[in-house]
Amino acid sequence: METLTKQSASAKKSSDPKPPTNRRNAIWESIKQQKFLYLMSLPFVVWVFVFNYLPLWGWTMAFQNYKPARSFSEQQWVGFKHFAELFSDERFYLVLRNTLAMSFMGLIVGFVVPIFLAILLNELKGKFFKRTVQTVSYLPHFVSWVVVAGIITKMLSTDGGIVNDILMGLHLIDQPIQFMAKGNLFWYIVTASDMWKESGWNAIIYLAAITGIDQELYEASRVDGANRWRQMWHITLPGIRTTISVLFIMSIGHLVSNGFEKQMLLGNSLVTDYMEVLDLYALNYGLNLGRFSYGTAIGIFNSVVSILLLFTANGLFKKFTKESIM
Known part of the structure; x- marks a missing residue:
């Protein structure tokens, strides 16, 4: 005992x-x-x-x-005076609408297209052709937005623009369309431009994630009779789910901080009500007018909303998908 x-x-x-x-x-x-x-x-x-x-x-x-x-x-010291001015300005809500609209469109297109491109590139068998397509697709990432804006403007021009020439050649329109002067088309032009410029580069991350998938899973699926579409749906996509979730959460945190370069370079006075985003609003109505305090208030609003969106998205993903970044 x-x-x-x-x-x-x-x-x-x-x-x-x-x-x-x-x-x-x-x-x-x-x-x-x-x-x-x-x-x-x-x-x-x-x-x-x-x-x-x-x-x-x-x-x-x-x-x-x-x-x-x-x-x-x-x-x-004036306390929250500049924040009160910000939230009472009708222009601010118009700018916020433009920011959220272009951000959501860019978020959807910026995720679907790179994932789709990465999966298609992964399915290519010819190494030389695969590398060529990959190189050509991510080269626009290294091109300045100044150059990209010039290319887009020229392509959509009414004077020798290739888009109008094609549409008129196919007899879809009778006269050239002034794309850059139509505010209701500006969001789509910015989204398409950003997709062309960044999709190839963003696809590299998903390609790297795809290479980490165990190849024995594909071999076992082929033995069971699964075709390539079934393999992509049941093996490739679930295999990169964690990467997709992490990048999606981080992108949500930047919904209201999407920069202003492409909007400023592609926009003009005819589409001001559709092109102006929060960062451009801070530049035009804050720094350019010498209202440094007002511009700083806009920057704080951006940062606080970005942090709230990041933590909210991370919490929801962690609760429903068990995926998170912290």
Whole structure:
């Protein structure tokens, strides 16, 4: 009986968690073993801190009547005045509509097309042809939006534009269409331009994920009589589901921060009510007019909404699909 008591006491003692001192020693030992990895990552940590966190001090301008010539102590604090002006401006809601509309269209097209392209490229058997198509498809990513905007404008021009020439040659229209002057077409032009420019580049991520799928699954499916369409639907797509979920969550976080380059370069005064997005609104009605505090308030709104969208999307995906980024 005494022996059994000693054994149970020994087993209980061995099952107890390690003391804090032992855990700290294990952590320090791990740091010593991986010290070179920590040293290699240190420059990137410093870079992120300097360029991503230190500028957050500039958010204080949104709560001031900021004047560049004055020191910080001389600035006049006005609280949420600029946010009140922002939410009472009818132009802001028009701009928000344009931002969300183009972002949602870009989100849908920017996911469906690259995934479809990646799967089709993966099914190509000829290595030379496959590499050629892949190279040609992602080269537009490296072309500046200035050049892309010039190409798109020329293609849609009423004077020698290839699109109008084709439509008239097929007798689908009687006279050239002024695509760049129609506001209701601007969202589609921006979405199509972005799809052509970025789809090939975005497909590379999915191609890399596809290569990680176990090839024995395809061999087993062929033995069971599955054709290539069945393999794509039941093996390829489920195999890259995690990659799709992570990229989709991150993209949702950028719905209201989609930049302004393509809108500014493709737009003109005739389509202003459809081209202006939040970043362009901050530039035109904030910085260009010397209203630095107002522009900063718009930037804070963008950041806060982006964070809320990111956490909401991550929470929903984690709850319903068990996939998340944190």
